[in-house]
Amino acid sequence: MRLHRPLVIATVKALQEIFFVKNPRQADKVIEQTLKSNKQWGSRDRAFIAETTYEIVRYWRLILFSNNLYEDKLKAPYFWQIVGSWLIIKKRLYPNADNIDLLPKWDEFSHIQAAKILDRFEEGMLIRKVRESVPDWLDQLCVAELGEEKWGEEIMAMNEQAPVVLRANTLKTNQDKLQDLLDAIEIETIVPEGLPDALVLKQRQSIFRTDYFRQGFFEVQDAGSQLIAPFLDVQPGMRVIDACAGAGGKSLHLAALMENKGKIVSMDIEEYKLVELMKRAKRNGVDNIEVKLIDPKVLKKYEASADRLLLDVPCSGLGVIRRNPDSKWKLTPEFIDNLKVTQWNILTEYSAMLKSGGKMVFATCSLLPSESENHIKRFMAEFGEQWEFLGERRTSTAKEGYDGFYMACLQKK
Numbered sequence: 001m002r003l004h005r006p007l008v009i010a011t012v013k014a015l016q017e018i019f020f021v022k023n024p025r026q027a028d029k030v031i032e033q034t035l036k037s038n039k040q041w042g043s044r045d046r047a048f049i050a051e052t053t054y055e056i057v058r059y060w061r062l063i064l065f066s067n068n069l070y071e072d073k074l075k076a077p078y079f080w081q082i083v084g085s086w087l088i089i090k091k092r093l094y095p096n097a098d099n100i101d102l103l104p105k106w107d108e109f110s111h112i113q114a115a116k117i118l119d120r121f122e123e124g125m126l127i128r129k130v131r132e133s134v135p136d137w138l139d140q141l142c143v144a145e146l147g148e149e150k151w152g153e154e155i156m157a158m159n160e161q162a163p164v165v166l167r168a169n170t171l172k173t174n175q176d177k178l179q180d181l182l183d184a185i186e187i188e189t190i191v192p193e194g195l196p197d198a199l200v201l202k203q204r205q206s207i208f209r210t211d212y213f214r215q216g217f218f219e220v221q222d223a224g225s226q227l228i229a230p231f232l233d234v235q236p237g238m239r240v241i242d243a244c245a246g247a248g249g250k251s252l253h254l255a256a257l258m259e260n261k262g263k264i265v266s267m268d269i270e271e272y273k274l275v276e277l278m279k280r281a282k283r284n285g286v287d288n289i290e291v292k293l294i295d296p297k298v299l300k301k302y303e304a305s306a307d308r309l310l311l312d313v314p315c316s317g318l319g320v321i322r323r324n325p326d327s328k329w330k331l332t333p334e335f336i337d338n339l340k341v342t343q344w345n346i347l348t349e350y351s352a353m354l355k356s357g358g359k360m361v362f363a364t365c366s367l368l369p370s371e372s373e374n375h376i377k378r379f380m381a382e383f384g385e386q387w388e389f390l391g392e393r394r395t396s397t398a399k400e401g402y403d404g405f406y407m408a409c410l411q412k413k
């Protein structure tokens, strides 16, 4: 593969916006904006920029270590060295990838000494937190909660690129039919085991521009995430509350499982997410969703009203760092501690919206028991007289290839 200068310039700029500017931005937002403002690039060029930027975010610590660079001493021109050295390291780390043949002799790459970088890289590969590129505090926290072995396996798996998984919208099509429709437009997919609506893309490609996406035949949703709505055991005609609905990934799945019958009240504290949810509902042909911005009055109004309640609570996202690798660098221990308080408050306060006999699912996309299992154990210890614990499930990136989700189902007596 040959390296094209405009693509490296765009990658350097994107990385500076993620790591270097005064108000750094999220990697996915930066990449989206970079690609949007350069519509002339073809699909290979776009893939190069997106993949290279994500890879560097993913292996940030390993790359800095290999270059003897320190985050607090970075200067803007070093980002060229970072990109160039990554392309050298990548050849060692992923020899079968479509790698560059040789770094071009550009001035900006003139400080790069490949042999030195690779020696230091080999040293870094012996230290987990450098090899897997995680900050010290996060490595310590995850070892303390999961143990060395489990954490080592999960973080290694989460440094691989995530597959693109679709969920067939059963209000408009099904897994088999969608596979045939996509096949006919040269989008090849695989049917994963045990997921009745999921299809996995064989090759990464843009699917948002297809007519099938525009017509709501599918949504993009990780396989682990597709297990959560069925865990709530909904039936057509029920009254369901999705209390942390966001832009509605799980509300839409619930609506499909309920065959568009009954009522789903999708709540959140962020109005713009609910606006996006309604747009997606329209595309999906869903008309049993109503959105509600949360305030104390809403909680009172819906007290003891729901047959089913989904609490897909805000969390660290440590189970989905494969998709959002920059959260490794943006999360802080204080932020996670605050989230745990919010999660506990949501669990204890919002559960009042469930009817007696109703079922509730508490879900996170975190690997940490302190954001997941421990809340449920504490909840059952404090309120167990009014609740029955029906079961829980955890998905593993290392073992199943799914994102790391946790879900527990409880029934109100």
Ligand SMILES: C[S@@+](CC[C@H](N)C(=O)[O-])C[C@H]1O[C@@H](n2cnc3c(N)ncnc32)[C@H](O)[C@@H]1O
Pocket (backbone or CB within 6 Å): 243, 244, 245, 246, 247, 248, 249, 250, 251, 267, 268, 269, 270, 273, 294, 312, 313, 314, 315, 342, 346
């Ligand atoms: C994990 S995300 C939800 C993802 C969504 N269910 C989906 O499937 O696309 C958690 C959501 O909780 C919302 N949130 C944060 N604090 C909240 C609170 N106190 N009450 C309700 N929702 C809250 C966030 O705005 C965010 O949209």
